Amino acid sequence: MNAIEVSHLSKRFGALTALDDISFSVSEGETFGFLGPNGAGKTTTIRILTGISYPTSGTATIFGHDIGRDTIAARQSMGIVSETSNVYDDLTAWQNMIFSAELYHVGRYEREKKATELLTTFDLYERRNDKVHGFSKGMKRRLTIAMGLVNSPRLLFLDEPTSGLDVQSNLIIRDVITGLIHEGVTVFLTTHNIEEANLMCDRVAIVNRGIIAAIDAPERLKNTIQSVQSVVVSFDHSSAQQLDEIHHLSMVNDAIKEGDKFRLYTEDPATVIESVMAYAHTRNLRVTSISTLGPSLEDVFIRLTGLQRTGGAIHAID
Amino acid sequence: MPSTEEGKAGAWFARFSHEISAAWAISRKDMITYYIKPNIIVMGILFPFFMFLAFAIGKNAPPGTLIPGLIAITLLFSASSIEPVSIPIERRVKTFDRLLSAPISLHSLVFGESISGFLYSLGIACFPLIVGIILFATPIEHAPVLVIAMALTAFCFATLGTLFAAYPTENVGEVMSILNTVRLPLIFISGVFIPLSAMPQIGQEIALFSPLTYGNDMIVYAYTGTSLFSPLLDILALVIFILIFQFAANRLYKKFNE
Numbered sequence: 335m336n337a338i339e340v341s342h343l344s345k346r347f348g349a350l351t352a353l354d355d356i357s358f359s360v361s362e363g364e365t366f367g368f369l370g371p372n373g374a375g376k377t378t379t380i381r382i383l384t385g386i387s388y389p390t391s392g393t394a395t396i397f398g399h400d401i402g403r404d405t406i407a408a409r410q411s412m413g414i415v416s417e418t419s420n421v422y423d424d425l426t427a428w429q430n431m432i433f434s435a436e437l438y439h440v441g442r443y444e445r446e447k448k449a450t451e452l453l454t455t456f457d458l459y460e461r462r463n464d465k466v467h468g469f470s471k472g473m474k475r476r477l478t479i480a481m482g483l484v485n486s487p488r489l490l491f492l493d494e495p496t497s498g499l500d501v502q503s504n505l506i507i508r509d510v511i512t513g514l515i516h517e518g519v520t521v522f523l524t525t526h527n528i529e530e531a532n533l534m535c536d537r538v539a540i541v542n543r544g545i546i547a548a549i550d551a552p553e554r555l556k557n558t559i560q561s562v563q564s565v566v567v568s569f570d571h572s573s574a575q576q577l578d579e580i581h582h583l584s585m586v587n588d589a590i591k592e593g594d595k596f597r598l599y600t601e602d603p604a605t606v607i608e609s610v611m612a613y614a615h616t617r618n619l620r621v622t623s624i625s626t627l628g629p630s631l632e633d634v635f636i637r638l639t640g641l642q643r644t645g646g647a648i649h650a651i652d
Numbered sequence: 653m654p655s656t657e658e659g660k661a662g663a664w665f666a667r668f669s670h671e672i673s674a675a676w677a678i679s680r681k682d683m684i685t686y687y688i689k690p691n692i693i694v695m696g697i698l699f700p701f702f703m704f705l706a707f708a709i710g711k712n713a714p715p716g717t718l719i720p721g722l723i724a725i726t727l728l729f730s731a732s733s734i735e736p737v738s739i740p741i742e743r744r745v746k747t748f749d750r751l752l753s754a755p756i757s758l759h760s761l762v763f764g765e766s767i768s769g770f771l772y773s774l775g776i777a778c779f780p781l782i783v784g785i786i787l788f789a790t791p792i793e794h795a796p797v798l799v800i801a802m803a804l805t806a807f808c809f810a811t812l813g814t815l816f817a818a819y820p821t822e823n824v825g826e827v828m829s830i831l832n833t834v835r836l837p838l839i840f841i842s843g844v845f846i847p848l849s850a851m852p853q854i855g856q857e858i859a860l861f862s863p864l865t866y867g868n869d870m871i872v873y874a875y876t877g878t879s880l881f882s883p884l885l886d887i888l889a890l891v892i893f894i895l896i897f898q899f900a901a902n903r904l905y906k907k908f909n910e
Contacts, residue, residue, distance in 0.1 A: 384753045385752075385753060386749060386752045386753050386909055387909055387910060388909075388910050405755075406667075406755045406756065406757065407755075409753065409754065409755035410755040414750075414753050416746060416749055416750075418745070418746040420745060420746040420747045420749060420750050421747070422681065422685060422747055423745075424684065424685040425681065425684060425685065429681075429684070433677055433680075433681050434750070436673060436674060436677035437674050437677060437678075437750070437751070437754040437755070437756065438754065438755060439670040439673070439674065439755065481750075
């Protein structure tokens with residue numbers, strides 16, 4: 335049985351079509367990434383899959399339970415970590431955990447055991463009796479995830495789990511998610527961090543303007559755009575002016591500055607390497623490092639969503 | 653081995669028990685989080701008190717006779733003030749999504765939210781009750797009727813507050829403004845300050861559509877032994893209002909989440 339089965343799901347808000355006949359399935363134990371630019375329909379999909387919102391047409395089932403008709407049974411097996419750290423600031427960390435467990439009908443003994451275990455895992459146990467309003471952003475995020483796990487879900491919805499967090503929180507959260515994946519928990523991950531999706535997901539769906547533009551394993555998606563390769567080079571002296579010069583080298587389609595390195599997009603890395611070496615020689619520069627890279631998931635994302643890379647930033651082209 | 657019927661009954665009981673315990677968890681969370689929020693203190697305690705003073709001062713009636721009216725408007729304002737504050741705040745900080753996505757029915761969510769307003773209101777309404785007993789020796793003719801009247805009136809207005817809080821906004825002031833356009837007229841048309849018998853015919857007819865009319869009538873009966881309607885009719889009317897508010901709230905929360 336699939337953990338999630340979505341069939342011809344559409345959602346319209348008046349004249350706006352937020353989701354346009356999307357279908358996909360997520361197998362039990364799979365880590366599934368759901369990527370897309372802002373307004374693509376990610377949040378709408380999650381709200382429908384968690385039973386908060388209702389589709390205009392189509393169906394969605396969670397472990398065989400129709401989310402519209404059998405909502406409570408469908409929700410019972412899921413944990414939800416929303417994009418916002420939606421914890422109760424006026425409750426203590428412990429009270430937040432217990433409240434969440436009570437909503438999910440976790441028994442008294444089990445909820446105290448689980449709360450202790452999760453607060454310890456997320457390095458919050460020492461602060462369990464403190465009100466949450468004094469917590470840092472990272473601590474609130476960790477608590478939000480701990481609350482999402484209190485019912486030992488078989489399916490976990492993770493919406494931007496590590497966005498904008500400190501290193502310690504990031505490491506703890508990634509460790510926990512990796513552990514859950516190994517335990518066979520199905521993870522539905524929404525993230526803007528494409529590299530995070532690339533590293534964690536068995537498959538990703540790239541959604542744009544309410545439709546699924548592509549759905550496959552990250553490596554297979556990258557193979558579809560082998561024409562987008564790149565050469566990354568750094569010189570012993572770098573300046574912003576060099577970007578303009580190397581942008582005009584032979585076979586370079588695009589160039590961006592990444593820290594002390596330049597990334598040159600091309601369909602012919604060998605020619606570009608030759609051009610770069612010749613350029614360095616004429617400018618009396620020493621190449622400190624040079625490497626070639628295949629297309630990243632970000633490249634696939636940009637290609638499929640119609641976004642455009644400009645000077646290292648990504649912009650929508652409508 | 654249990655029969656199919658027994659199995660169904662067991663599953664139904666387990667589900668009912670889960671719903672009740674989740675509703676109670678929501679109420680407890682509200683009690684800890686919102687009971688001492690400044691706008692709840694202002695709207696739930698100070699507002700009815702000063703509103704009452706504004707009408708009571710200058711009246712020739714002995715203060716003790718004003719206690720039933722004070723209890724009625726305290727129940728109205730305090731019971732209906734919790735959710736219109738808590739739910740917009742929870743929408744803003746997204747904790748309301750946590751409740752909407754929990755494995756509980758919308759009825760339990762609405763019920764749980766209303767319980768916190770109900771208990772808050774009962775607690776606050778005990779002050780005028782005690783003041784009446786201690787300071788003015790106001791006699792209570794039918795104490796059990798008073799308990800039932802206060803409980804039903806409190807729950808009715810708590811559900812009214814939950815109903816108005818369904819309005820999809822993150823702004824507390826917006827819900828309060830809309831709610832006050834209903835609450836304020838209620839105290840004038842429900843026989844709290846002006847007896848229904850002294851009101852024009854049209855006023856008396858409108859009063860029949862106000863739940864406060866029945867709550868106040870029953871409280872007056874509990875104190876004086878006389879009332880406009882029979883207490884049974886008052887109970888029936890309040891139960892009908894509770895059911896209407898509960899089902900309307902359920903529908904609106906569902907509709908506004910679409």
